Amino acid sequence: MPHPARPAAGGMSRRSFHRAPEAERRHDLIEATLDCIAEGGLQGATVRQIAIKAGVTAGLIRHYFVSKEQILQEAYRVVIGRLTEKAERVAGTPDERLRSFIVINLTEPVANSRSLSLWASFISRVSVDPALAAIHREGYLGFRNALEGLLADFLASRGLDAGPARCRALAIAINGLLDGLWLEGCLAGELFEESELVSTALSSIEALIGQPIAPPAPTK
Amino acid sequence: MPHPARPAAGGMSRRSFHRAPEAERRHDLIEATLDCIAEGGLQGATVRQIAIKAGVTAGLIRHYFVSKEQILQEAYRVVIGRLTEKAERVAGTPDERLRSFIVINLTEPVANSRSLSLWASFISRVSVDPALAAIHREGYLGFRNALEGLLADFLASRGLDAGPARCRALAIAINGLLDGLWLEGCLAGELFEESELVSTALSSIEALIGQPIAPPAPTK
DNA sequence: GGGATTATTATACGCTTGAACAACTACGCC
DNA sequence: GGCGTAGTTGTTCAAGCGTATAATAATCCC
Numbered sequence: 001m002p003h004p005a006r007p008a009a010g011g012m013s014r015r016s017f018h019r020a021p022e023a024e025r026r027h028d029l030i031e032a033t034l035d036c037i038a039e040g041g042l043q044g045a046t047v048r049q050i051a052i053k054a055g056v057t058a059g060l061i062r063h064y065f066v067s068k069e070q071i072l073q074e075a076y077r078v079v080i081g082r083l084t085e086k087a088e089r090v091a092g093t094p095d096e097r098l099r100s101f102i103v104i105n106l107t108e109p110v111a112n113s114r115s116l117s118l119w120a121s122f123i124s125r126v127s128v129d130p131a132l133a134a135i136h137r138e139g140y141l142g143f144r145n146a147l148e149g150l151l152a153d154f155l156a157s158r159g160l161d162a163g164p165a166r167c168r169a170l171a172i173a174i175n176g177l178l179d180g181l182w183l184e185g186c187l188a189g190e191l192f193e194e195s196e197l198v199s200t201a202l203s204s205i206e207a208l209i210g211q212p213i214a215p216p217a218p219t220k
Numbered sequence: 221m222p223h224p225a226r227p228a229a230g231g232m233s234r235r236s237f238h239r240a241p242e243a244e245r246r247h248d249l250i251e252a253t254l255d256c257i258a259e260g261g262l263q264g265a266t267v268r269q270i271a272i273k274a275g276v277t278a279g280l281i282r283h284y285f286v287s288k289e290q291i292l293q294e295a296y297r298v299v300i301g302r303l304t305e306k307a308e309r310v311a312g313t314p315d316e317r318l319r320s321f322i323v324i325n326l327t328e329p330v331a332n333s334r335s336l337s338l339w340a341s342f343i344s345r346v347s348v349d350p351a352l353a354a355i356h357r358e359g360y361l362g363f364r365n366a367l368e369g370l371l372a373d374f375l376a377s378r379g380l381d382a383g384p385a386r387c388r389a390l391a392i393a394i395n396g397l398l399d400g401l402w403l404e405g406c407l408a409g410e411l412f413e414e415s416e417l418v419s420t421a422l423s424s425i426e427a428l429i430g431q432p433i434a435p436p437a438p439t440k
Numbered sequence: 441g442g443g444a445t446t447a448t449t450a451t452a453c454g455c456t457t458g459a460a461c462a463a464c465t466a467c468g469c470c
Numbered sequence: 471g472g473c474g475t476a477g478t479t480g481t482t483c484a485a486g487c488g489t490a491t492a493a494t495a496a497t498c499c500c
Contacts, residue, residue: 017448019496025447041344043263047488057449059490064447068488113347120344123407124261127333140408172404172417173397173424180400184392187343188360197392204393207427237478239466245477267458277479279461284477288458 017056026064026074028054033075038117042125045072073131076122080139083110083119088146094153095214101150102205105178106185106197116186147171147178151209158211174205237276246284246294248274253295258337262345265292293351296342300359303330303339308366314373315434321370322425325398326405326417336406367391367398371429378431394425 020028032054036045047068051058065071087110090100104110126136148171155162178201185197206212240248252274256265267288271278285291307330310320324330346356368391375382398421405417426432 014449014494017495019447022447040348041262044348046486048486058488059450060448062489117344117347120340124337124340124344126407127337128260128264169420172401172412173420176400176404176420177393177397177424178400179403180396180398181392183399183403184396187346188357192392200389200393200396204397204428207430208424210427234464234479237465239477242477266456268456278458279480280478282459 022064025060029056029061029064029071030075030078033071034078034118037075037121038114041117042072042121069131073135076132076135077139079115079118079122080135083115084139084143084146086110088142090150092216093214094150094157096216098150098154099202099213099216101147102178102201103198105182106201107195111182111185111189111197113186113189116183144171144175147175154209154211154213160211170209173208177201177204177208242284245280249276249281249284249291250295250298253291254298254338257295257341258334261337262292262341289351293355296352296355297359299335299338299342300355303335304359304363304366306330308362310370312436313434314370314377316436318370318374319422319433319436321367322398322421323418325402326421327415331402331405331409331417333406333409336403364391364395367395374429374431374433380431390429393428397421397424397428 029050032050033045035053036049040049047061048058050071051061061068061071065074087101087104090097090104092100109115122132122136126132148167151170151174152162152167155167181197181201185192202213249270252270253265255273256269260269267281268278270291271281281288281291285294307321307324310317310324312320329335342352342356346352368387371390371394372382372387375387401417401421405412422433
């Protein structure tokens with residue numbers, strides 16, 4: 001418990017406080033920022049509100065971030081990272097990797113309403129704020145290249161045409177499908193049965209590729 | 221010109237102004253609100269900024285809308301309406317209607333960065349604001365039902381299974397694909413060649429349905 | 441343990457916000 | 471044509487914003 005309460009007695013005094021390592025405090029502040037955005041949009045993320053959520057006072061934020069803009073930018077990096085990091089680290093056979101990529105993007109923790117809230121809040125400023133636009137482009141291209149790579153491997157493993165044109169066209173369509181289903185699931189998850197979106201995605205993508213995707217090897 | 225300039229001479233006086241019909245003024249104020257949101261997100265849509273954009277003073281907004289919340293809600297209705305109205309009024313044979321639906325949703329004026337800005341700004345508040353959530357649900361269900369109807373007609377015209385389960389599954393996938401491609405196009409339209417998204421969507425949806433969609437009848 | 445360092449608190453400042461209100465002017469009406 | 475109504479303006483207010491800065495408490499180091 002970092003807050004051992006106020007001094008025993010006597011006149012006005014300051015709050016007791018905990019002195020945290022820099023990395024941890026920055027992490028906590030960014031996490032608090034994301035909480036505020038998820039609950040009240042970018043407008044809900046005021047310096048004071050973030051401080052309350054993090055259990056500190058407003059001034060401290062300026063000690064770690066030169067401006068409110070900066071903490072928002074770093075928060076956006078974290079959001080994009082969480083949306084893409086797991087999908088970019090799939091492993092196994094081409095079939096397994098492609099399947100994992102699909103499943104990961106349509107299940108927790110990537111697909112939930114909080115993710116969508118955060119994503120949409122930032123997206124609405126991407127077209128206006130060049131700094132956010134740069135962060136966005138970086139993360140997005142990585143995501144699509146990862147998908148394109150998975151497709152190339154998958155097609156090649158079947159001896160099918162894995163040329164750039166074919167991969168690009170397929171990646172555009174599949175990326176669109178995944179984005180759209182992710183969106184539907186986040187927006188109205190209660191309208192879909194458990195794993196309905198995942199199976200819809202899998203069978204749709206099989207139809208788009210014209211090939212079945214082998215089920216995962218049974219885990220003993 | 222509604223602003224014949226200030227009174228000829230003499231001391232300080234008020235701005236001359238134009239007295240507009242209620243419907244027109246409300247429309248102008250909502251349009252100004254959308255401009256503000258598109259340019260600066262919801263945070264850019266302050267009462268004063270909206271007033272400047274509309275060429276009036278801030279107080280007037282409260283004359284037409286009981287609160288800022290209310291004007292934002294009505295603005296959201298307009299946004300959703302524009303995203304769905306054209307698609308819900310397609311006509312012709314089942315093939316033509318399905319094709320039009322696809323094309324409309326992936327070309328101007330539905331698909332552009334301004335639409336996305338507006339949409340994302342509001343979406344980020346849908347999960348937080350019950351009033352906006354209601355407006356959203358209303359518009360969204362209409363859109364998906366329209367698509368489901370188009371699919372049912374299309375399948376029936378081929379003598380294929382047009383049962384509710386099949387239509388629902390197809391509608392989920394196609395709706396996802398359209399949403400996702402719309403999003404990609406709005407976010408990074410410059411990455412795609414002219415009508416690349418439309419042809420991607422058409423061929424992908426043909427693959428999903430397993431049927432070609434007849435090209436539109438040549439317009440004489 | 442005690443002094444130097446600095447993370448953290450607390451307070452203040454100037455500005456913008458949504459809202460409220462009184463003054464004013466355009467327009468319908470007779 | 472002048473009066474009444476109400477659409478419109480201009481001003482004000484309290485609250486909240488991001489930022490700046492001085493005071494203070496926790497930790498490091500010896």
